Amino acid sequence: MISKSCKYAIRACVFIASRVDEDIKLSVKEIAHEIEAPAAFTGKIMQTLNKRRIVTSLKGPYGGFYCEKFQLDTPILEIVNAIDGLAVFKECVMGLHQCSDDHPCPMHFEYSKTKEALLRSFSETTIGSLANKFIDGDSFLTNV
Amino acid sequence: MISKSCKYAIRACVFIASRVDEDIKLSVKEIAHEIEAPAAFTGKIMQTLNKRRIVTSLKGPYGGFYCEKFQLDTPILEIVNAIDGLAVFKECVMGLHQCSDDHPCPMHFEYSKTKEALLRSFSETTIGSLANKFIDGDSFLTNV
DNA sequence: TTTATAAAAGACAACTTTATCTTTTATAAA
DNA sequence: TTTATAAAAGATAAAGTTGTCTTTTATAAA
Numbered sequence: 001m002i003s004k005s006c007k008y009a010i011r012a013c014v015f016i017a018s019r020v021d022e023d024i025k026l027s028v029k030e031i032a033h034e035i036e037a038p039a040a041f042t043g044k045i046m047q048t049l050n051k052r053r054i055v056t057s058l059k060g061p062y063g064g065f066y067c068e069k070f071q072l073d074t075p076i077l078e079i080v081n082a083i084d085g086l087a088v089f090k091e092c093v094m095g096l097h098q099c100s101d102d103h104p105c106p107m108h109f110e111y112s113k114t115k116e117a118l119l120r121s122f123s124e125t126t127i128g129s130l131a132n133k134f135i136d137g138d139s140f141l142t143n144v
Numbered sequence: 145m146i147s148k149s150c151k152y153a154i155r156a157c158v159f160i161a162s163r164v165d166e167d168i169k170l171s172v173k174e175i176a177h178e179i180e181a182p183a184a185f186t187g188k189i190m191q192t193l194n195k196r197r198i199v200t201s202l203k204g205p206y207g208g209f210y211c212e213k214f215q216l217d218t219p220i221l222e223i224v225n226a227i228d229g230l231a232v233f234k235e236c237v238m239g240l241h242q243c244s245d246d247h248p249c250p251m252h253f254e255y256s257k258t259k260e261a262l263l264r265s266f267s268e269t270t271i272g273s274l275a276n277k278f279i280d281g282d283s284f285l286t287n288v
Numbered sequence: 289t290t291t292a293t294a295a296a297a298g299a300c301a302a303c304t305t306t307a308t309c310t311t312t313t314a315t316a317a318a
Numbered sequence: 319t320t321t322a323t324a325a326a327a328g329a330t331a332a333a334g335t336t337g338t339c340t341t342t343t344a345t346a347a348a
Contacts, residue, residue, distance in 0.1 A: 001145055001232050004306070007239030014238075014250055027324065041307050047326060060315030061323040076251070088145050094158075095151030097287045106158055106274035106283040107220070114262050121254055130250035139250040143241045148336070171294065185337050191296060204345030205293040 006083040009045050010130075011035040011141050013079055016055055017067045017131035025057075025064030036142055045083070052082040054127075072128030080122060089119045150227040153189050154274075155179040155285050157223055160199055161211045161275035169201075169208030180286055189227070196226040198271075216272030224266060233263045 015034050016026055032042035046065055050057040054074055057065050080086070092099035093111045101108070133139045159178050160170055176186035190209055194201040198218055201209050224230070236243035237255045245252070277283045 001235070002237065004239065007237070010238050010251075025324095029324095038307060040309070043325075044307085050325085057325060058315075059313070059323085059325045060317095061321095062316060063314085063324050065325085091145070093146065093151070094154050094285070095148065096284065103288060104283045105285070106277040107154075107269065108283065110265055110269065114258065114265065117261065118258055121258065125251065125254065133250040139248045139252065140240065141238070141249070144247060169294095173294095182337060184339070187295075188297095188337085194295085201295060202345075203293085203295045203343070204347095205291095206346060207294050207344085209295085 002080055002088060003084050005041075005045055006080055008035060008037045008042060009049060009079050009083050010076060011037070012042065012046065012065075013049065013055060013067075013074075013127045014130045014134055015141055016065055017072055017127045018134050020067045020069070020072060020131070025062065025066045027064045031065065034141065048082055049079070052078070054078055054082060067127070072126065072131070074127045075123050076125045076127065076130070077119070077122040079127075089115055089122070146224055146232060147228050149185075149189055150224055152179060152181045152186060153193060153223050153227050154220060155181070156186065156190065156209075157193065157199060157211075157218075157271045158274045158278055159285055160209055161216055161271045162278050164211045164213070164216065164275070169206065169210045171208045175209065178285065192226055193223070196222070198222055198226060211271070216270065216275070218271045219267045220269045220271065220274070221263070221266040223271075233259055233266070 012031050012035050015031060019026060028043040028046060029039055031046065032039040035042070046055065046057065049055045050065070053071070055065050055071065056068050057063070077086075080088070092105050093107050094105040096103075096105045099105045099108055130139075134141060156175050156179050159175060163170060172187040172190060173183055175190065176183040179186070190199065190201065193199045194209070197215070199209050199215060200212050201207070221230075221233075224232070236249050237251050238249040240247075240249045243249045243252055274283075278285060
């Protein structure tokens with residue numbers, strides 16, 4: 001569905017957002033440890049997220065990654081777009097390059113519904129809303 | 145969502161099923177041409193589909209691949225299972241190894257609905273039903 | 289039985305994704 | 319200004335997916 005990199009990215013964003021109130025920046029190492037991902041690889045992903053202004057970074061001592069208030073409203077869709085692109089929400093299940101209502105593959109009309117539901121869900125869900133669920137202890141970012 | 149190989153597989157199955165009434169067997173070359181996929185790679189995929197009894201094959205002259213009547217009732221889910229496995233219908237969007245109603249990731253309850261809808265759709269859709277849509281000219285297996 | 293044909297099987301190559309390591313750049317504090 | 323620190327950038331490597339080519343096996347027809 002979505003790539004491993006993208007899953008790391010979503011977990012990282014939610015974790016950082018959950019610490020938005022504390023005036024601290026989180027290092028790659030801390031983030032990687034929390035989300036149970038390889039540190040160097042996490043660094044690469046954070047780089048991309050920073051470039052796309054999904055999170056903010058600061059170099060040097062006491063530096064690291066953090067979430068600005070406005071970034072809490074970022075839809076999860078933007079993370080997926082930054083890491084994987086939007087193909088998963090658009091591509092034909094059967095792999096046709098041109099698949100549309102006018103030139104449909106045999107699964108088109110049925111599958112379109114699912115893709116739309118998925119797109120809506122990812123657009124409406126924000127980093128902040130997920131962070132709140134995590135803060136409240138209703139959900140988790142790591143394995144037991 | 146699903147792999148390129150799996151998309152080739154679904155297209156191939158539907159094409160073969162659409163020829164079930166003719167008493168002919170289709171060669172890898174013919175299948176590959178119809179579904180616009182590389183021939184050798186299509187051969188590998190057909191091999192897997194035959195092993196899983198999703199299609200039937202016969203070696204030698206006048207041989208090739210064909211669909212037996214009972215195989216028309218095979219759910220598309222079985223093709224996905226044969227090529228990609230069922231992870232896409234089961235895995236956590238955020239990549240947790242243990243994600244469940246009891247230990248949910250922040251997207252769990254929302255995303256579970258989509259996964260269930262997808263699983264239901266793929267279980268209820270059969271190769272034969274897609275082949276009929278193709279035969280009727282309501283849908284296509286190739287680009288324009 | 290021999291021959292031609294087509295899938296099966298196996299080895300291998302290209303490309304993409306995931307992951308690591310080293311060097312460079314920015315910045316806060318001393 | 320110097321120093322220590324942490325991200326950015328770049329090169330490289332491992333693993334997985336996609337794709338090719340050659341050899342082997344099965345089978346239908348002559």
